Amino acid sequence: MTHTSAKQSLFEVTDHTKRRNASERRFRRYGQAAIGIGLLMLLTLAYTIVSKGTGAFQQTFVTLNIELLESKLDKKGNRDLEEMKKVSTFGYAPLIATAFENLAAEREIKTKIKAKEMAQIISKSAPSQLRDRVLDDPALIGQTVEFTLLANSWIDGYLKGRVTRENAQNNKNISVQQLDFVDELVALGVVEKRFNIGFITGADASDQRPEDAGIGVAMIGSLLMMIVVLLLSLPIGVAASIYLEEFAPKNWITDVIEVNIANLAAVPSIVFGILGLAIFINTMHFPQSAPLVGGLVLTLMTLPTIIISTRAALKAVPPSIRSAALGLGASQMQSVFHHVLPLAAPGILTGTIIGLAQALGETAPLLLIGMIGYIATNMPETVTDALLAPNSVMPAQIYEWAKRADPAFYERAWGGIIILLVFLITMNTLAVVLRRRFERRW
């Protein structure tokens, strides 16, 4: 005791105590700061996702009265479908330009731009939209029909503040005059932002038409893949856990399996992708980009997670239950399947849902089995088609959009993330609710 003199009162705070107390406060602050940083990051992420992604759910539409001229679409006038199909989308484009010209004349909009430039504010997908509608219902020919068409992504960006007049000056896709024209149309209510259901239900579009891209088909792909993962990983995982927890003799083989499972759970996910590529695609010749193959790869990845949580759930069932069953004459198998497994079911289900949620957000292994660079445009028609035809999944679709390096696609990527997170949050909430509702403490 070199630092306190004998005369000092215990109640007097010495320098040394002050230092110790200050150090105590500092230490506590570090802890608070650490948690603060963590939570701040979470908040930043959440804010980024919401602020950047909500735009994708709104889209700019143009409402136009288009006269479907018989002289352009059906020259002979006999409404023969085969002949009408020969008019390509190029044949429909002038109709849109004419419609704009008429609109400008009717509403007395003063603008110097030509009809063709006016038509450029519409998405490149519009002519094919027109064509599909006409081929569906040839009776429309000759009438003036009101169409709601997607605006070009640059116009959409202008209305959302992503594209400004300064940008437009040195942009070959859009001119300031066109923006002036759009301003007039917005004032007239011809151009407006609306909720974009097409983003949720639609298919991906080529990189020229961000306004037309949707995540619906990828959502189907994700759903199919999750079904495959659930159907395979739940029974196999539960069976493996039951064996390891209830039946396995304590020997080196069991030890190897246990260490193996613990390690598999920590193997980088991309390694499972390499496995899938080498075994399912190169050796077994499964088709690339198929949800079935993706499901198989994700099953292998999810199995360790499910096995670990199932074993924990089985372990939590007290041995007295087993002893009681055995005492009443049940075999070991009967005691497990009739008593232990039902009691462990909520825990198993929770673990499975969490494992599935993990699989749903996984991207890297799926890139290797070909779910990349593919434009998922068609909804699958039959079950085999759905499982074996190329498709995309939500995270891969988001990656695909992120790669296109176009702000309009970034917006869609963030929008896709919102949808993905809605699914993940729902699944995790379900898991928490299940645990709260059915968990038994023995």
Add this chain to the structure above:
Amino acid sequence: MSNLAILLGIAIIATASYVLGRYKVAGTSQTLHSLPRYYCLFALICAVVPPIVLFLAWLGIAPFFTSGPISAQITPAIIPEGGSASLVMADIQRLANGVMQATRAGLIDFSALGDTTNLDVLGETLAAAGLIFGTKIDPAVFALTQDYIVRYEIGHDVMTLLLLGATILGALWGLYQIRPSFWARNAVERVLRLVLMLAAGLAILTTVGIVFSMLFETVNFVRLHAWQDFFFGLNWAPNFHGDSELAILPLLWGTLYISAVALAVAVPIGIFAAIYLSEYATKSLRSIAKPLLEVLAGIPTIVYGLFALVVFGPFLKDWFGDGGFLGVNWMSDARSVATAGIVMGIMLIPFVSSLSDDIINAVPQSLRDGSYGLGATQSETIKRVILPAALPGIVGAILLAASRAIGETMIVVLGAGAIARFTANPLEALTTITTRIVSQLTGDGDFNSPETLVAFALGLSLFVITLGLNIIALMIVRKYREQYE
């Protein structure tokens, strides 16, 4: 018979054996050893197991009758420029599938197709039905395809007969076995136990699959490319002229550097968060903050990747880039070591904090009480007593986080850049093992070129590194747990 019909046939026979078993059991007047349903289940198993075993065996044997003789006939003349025999074989199988499907759909008649068939017409028919890609069919390939289809169909017929025969024989044998003295429950349980064991064995099979699939392709890689260059070379420069430099060292440098940055962020924050949550926080704060922090680990990595690419990278560039707020020009691209590393660090915070939290909680209360009794403050207790006691466990947690960082893919694919080099500047772009695996395997390159196969060698290296880290980490954590149990 189509595969579905075979499956249906087996299902019908199996159901019949179950029902017949029920009748046979009901007909006996003696006391049964097991419950009646076990006898029925036994009959069912006897019907189902033989065809499954037979089918698996068939999968192994069939190639010797079908594709084996065909691929022996593939002469170098048939193989196109830059292709290989296995690719031609895959073409033949694809074409054969297309022809067989078209025959089934009634588009064409295979048995009527002779050597004189107009292949252009056939190709167009198949392509129009979406059964093959492209309309060109090579005559030599088509001849082999015809041979293949004949062999395939004979094989298919034989297999159908064998499977259905085995099912019926199995069902009959199962039914014959049913008598009161038969221990049906034990027999059923033995089979069930075997099924459970096979499921557990799948974990081993997966590991074996991982190792062998990568090892096999790595051997192919080493045949085409000097292993000395892979391990000791200093350049990563794949090209299409056949003189690629494919060295792992620059990639390893990028991987380790980015992981180090990530750990530099995650470890202090994670450990301090764990200490605060376990030692200082009130119960209510803990019950809110802990799950919230863990949300960070549940967010898909693609979200972090996009965050790094679109938000954090440009943010860093606004500060350190040309014309930035600091007036320095240290950063030329938004993608950099710091971009990927810091974002990855955020993701890893809960990995460190959760495990450390568990470990700190496992330190016995008596150690704390002893320290307080000697007059130590709370922080002194933590620093001098709890952390040293928990250190091995925390090291294990950090190693697990490190293995996670090394194997992380999406964040570095989107945030780290693609330049392989040795640089110590954290604001420059670097590339990692995982990004190169993705780019080499998703490119358009020929699969059997060293540029593609190197991805498997990289994957194997990645697997070995992370496996080593995991094993050490798990051993430390396990040993630590035992210490206080």
